[in-house]
Amino acid sequence: IVFKVSWTENESLLEFEEILKNAFQKIAPYITITAVKQSVITVYCSAPFWLGGTIERILQERKSILLDKGIIEVTIDDQIVLEPEKEESNISSEEEATELSAAKEVLEKQLLLTHENVGTLEKRIITVQLEADEKKEKFMKQVKELEEEIEKYKSDSEILKEKAKLQKQREEEIEQMKRVDDEESKKKLKQMD
Numbered sequence: 511i512v513f514k515v516s517w518t519e520n521e522s523l524l525e526f527e528e529i530l531k532n533a534f535q536k537i538a539p540y541i542t543i544t545a546v547k548q549s550v551i552t553v554y555c556s557a558p559f560w561l562g563g564t565i566e567r568i569l570q571e572r573k574s575i576l577l578d579k580g581i582i583e584v585t586i587d588d589q590i591v592l593e594p595e596k597e598e599s600n601i602s603s604e605e606e607a608t609e610l611s612a613a614k615e616v617l618e619k620q621l622l623l624t625h626e627n628v629g630t631l632e633k634r635i636i637t638v639q640l641e642a643d644e645k646k647e648k649f650m651k652q653v654k655e656l657e658e659e660i661e662k663y664k665s666d667s668e669i670l671k672e673k674a675k676l677q678k679q680r681e682e683e684i685e686q687m688k689r690v691d692d693e694e695s696k697k698k699l700k701q702m703d
Contacts, residue, residue, distance in 0.1 A: 511541070526543070562587075573592060
């Protein structure tokens with residue numbers, strides 16, 4: 511809770527504590543002054559969270575008394591809950607209408623520019639998305655082609671392995687036939703001798 515107070519040099523913090531006691535009566539013991547800053551004097555107080563609503567209600571009920579005691583503003587959790595009524599502005603309704611019209615015009619232009627920027631951004635997003643989709647499609651096509659080539663090489667490799675296996679079997683068979691031939695030749699030579 512932050513109280514902003516306009517005091518003369520003769521007033522003290524004890525007097526402010528008295529103002530708090532008179533204003534908040536039963537719950538005053540729960541409100542503790544934690545810091546005081548000088549400029550317009552700013553007094554920092556703390557109170558239990560559950561008393562927030564009660565404190566705000568009391569401030570509104572005793573607003574005129576507190577304002578008469580020199581309290582300029584009370585803030586709870588960065589929200590102003592008590593301040594003097596603002597004085598009426600001396601701007602004529604015609605001047606006010608002109609200013610409002612000019613402000614409205616500026617806002618409309620900004621809104622139009624923002625809308626145009628959003629439209630441009632949406633178009634760019636669509637273009638980028640289309641480009642990304644095209645690149646993705648092209649990439650996926652290349653991946654498929656590479657997979658097909660790999661499969662071809664795998665099958666070619668298997669054919670080569672099978673061919674090598676058959677070649678080896680053939681060589682073994684030829685070798686075996688040579689041995690058999692050699693043995694038969696040796697037998698015939700022995701028989702001839």
